[in-house]
Amino acid sequence: MNTDPRTAPERTPAAKSKPWLKTDFSFFETITLRWADNDAYGHINNAHYYSFFDTAVDAFLLHHALRQLITGHYQTLVVASECRYFSQVSAPGTIRVGVRPGRLGRSSTTYEVAVFTDDSNEAAAQGLFVHVCVEKQSQRPTETPKNFREALQGLVAGQ
Numbered sequence: 194m195n196t197d198p199r200t201a202p203e204r205t206p207a208a209k210s211k212p213w214l215k216t217d218f219s220f221f222e223t224i225t226l227r228w229a230d231n232d233a234y235g236h237i238n239n240a241h242y243y244s245f246f247d248t249a250v251d252a253f254l255l256h257h258a259l260r261q262l263i264t265g266h267y268q269t270l271v272v273a274s275e276c277r278y279f280s281q282v283s284a285p286g287t288i289r290v291g292v293r294p295g296r297l298g299r300s301s302t303t304y305e306v307a308v309f310t311d312d313s314n315e316a317a318a319q320g321l322f323v324h325v326c327v328e329k330q331s332q333r334p335t336e337t338p339k340n341f342r343e344a345l346q347g348l349v350a351g352q
Contacts, residue, residue, distance in 0.1 A: 212315035218291030222249040226284035236281040249290035262341040269324040276320035
């Protein structure tokens with residue numbers, strides 16, 4: 194990933210940024226689009242993008258063996274998400290959803306996600322997906338377990 198602050202991708206809310214590039218991501222989840230994903234206008238309905246983000250973030254966590262670090266007394270809940278659309282995507286076909294860790298808070302983790310088609314290096318859509326770590330029984334936010342945070346920090350450093 195580009196780390197030169199003059200040319201690095203913006204780390205601002207997705208709604209205020211330019212399309213991210215495939216080269217900004219090292220992890221991708223491939224998703225097959227279904228006819229049922231299209232809306233009356235012939236493109237993927239906006240609500241489906243949040244499902245794509247959820248699927249891709251979970252695949253990212255599983256791929257990096259992070260899901261197993263949020264167990265026992267902990268769980269994560271989605272508390273915020275956003276999406277910005279740049280170009281239309283339609284079924285049939287496949288998309289690749291890029292995922293990278295964004296902001297790491299005390300109890301929250303922001304994942305930056307972007308939808309790519311095979312014919313473009315720019316994101317067709319991109320957004321943020323925020324998890325908060327909670328204590329299972331109380332459902333109250335709690336500090337993210339140290340081993341989870343350290344693993345994510347290692348992935349951020351490796352970008």
